[in-house]
Amino acid sequence: QITLKESGPSLVKPTQTLTLTCTFSGFSLTTNGVAVAWIRQPPGKALEWLALIYWDDDKRYSPSLKSRLTIIKDTSKNQVVLTMTDMDPVDTATYYCAHENVEMPTIGAFDIWGRGTRVNVSS
């Protein structure tokens, strides 16, 4: 059974750097085809894809946020970490991590999601 769980601060100040951790089980990020993504959702608004990391350490970033994002994996801990610099109140959102497998029929889709973690940006 695949599970993912997001963790991180619930409150950050403007200009600070946000660090979020996705801890997963039921799969390995060393397995061909596996990827983990970060997606966010501001209150009352739509989903927004942020970043994704593949099993081979290839990475993808949202073009609009690329300069502020870094995604890394720690396969020994079964974790994926997202950092976002220069936080602003508009970055207030629920942040989700999700699983993808590009070698499965669900390629390009996020088949399993974590419950999300709410981050507020305020001074």
Next chain:
Amino acid sequence: SSVLTQAPSVSVAPGETATITCGGKNIERKSVHWYQQKAGQAPMLVIYHDSDRPSGIPERFSGSNSGNTATLTISRVEAGDEADYYCQVWGGTSEHYVFGTGTKVTVL
């Protein structure tokens, strides 16, 4: 990058059919996925690759994709189908992931 446009809301009576559209330029050339998000919950994949259902998703959920519009159809709507629905595309390994604007389905 792609822009995926969805109607903000759709209302449907129980037992009727809900049709949710996702508009994008030449969207038929891409694989469209659909997610259901109930209030306070994480999204859940209900349709992938235009029309395939993950295990456990009722046959009442179906999808299609043609021209500039992808469609999610929910037949015999139930109260439990009330949720926000998002379409999503992926353009390939060199491209990115884009979500639609979302449609709130209200069961009357």
